[in-house]
Amino acid sequence: LFGDPYNGRPVANYDASKVLVVCHDGDNICQGGDFILLPHLTYAEDADTAAAFVKPLVFRSVYSVRRVYEGRQKSKKHGKGSHKSHLGMYIAESCCYC
Template structure:
């Protein structure tokens, strides 16, 4: 597979980070997960992405999932990690936090199921958490924690957007493959080797409805 030079892709990642950091958005209310909702939606935002769960992906996708799954109760969780190009262990911190959250919620709420969402660097956080290494991807890193196998049946769906591992020829395989929808917009240099359209990486909010429909089909 043809691969874009890593230096050029890193420049693209930096450009996206600066672009999303420069977006002006109204402050959204802090996401708060009910103790035991039917579905919990942990979201790992993209690099420098503003918004409660992520202005480009997390906020619109969570809203669409919540609307699609009514009358079932749906909560959200903002994965606690830097989402920062300047933090060498950013992905690993997100990986640890996401796995800890799922384990804690699963123990407290035995009937609760999960829809995992990750955008850009956040997609690498989700990749690692389900055992697909993002090491070698432009904003990736080694796996430091994975969701325990006994909790795998409770992961109803996984929604990934602009996933950097795709640019190095990887994808979600194995246990979670059939429950994963992995969006890569045409020309997005973060997920497509040789991609040239950095604006494509900012387009994923348009997939919110389709992503919610996929999640609903798996819950």
């Protein structure tokens, strides 16, 4: 979260280890305020930090999706399980939690 509107409270339904909170000194939003001040407009400076945080999460998600997909392909070859893949669902869930 850039400019944490939750003021340090956990984000509902999200694993705290997958949430990066970045607040700049003087950002009124991070202090529970309602005013967008200059410090709230400077989070582009933290793009590299955010990318470094997200990169391993995305890698793990893609690896997990690949393993699920490959497992379903093996089941199809042996006549087990559903012929429909839920790959799209796994990708959507992974993207939403990153």
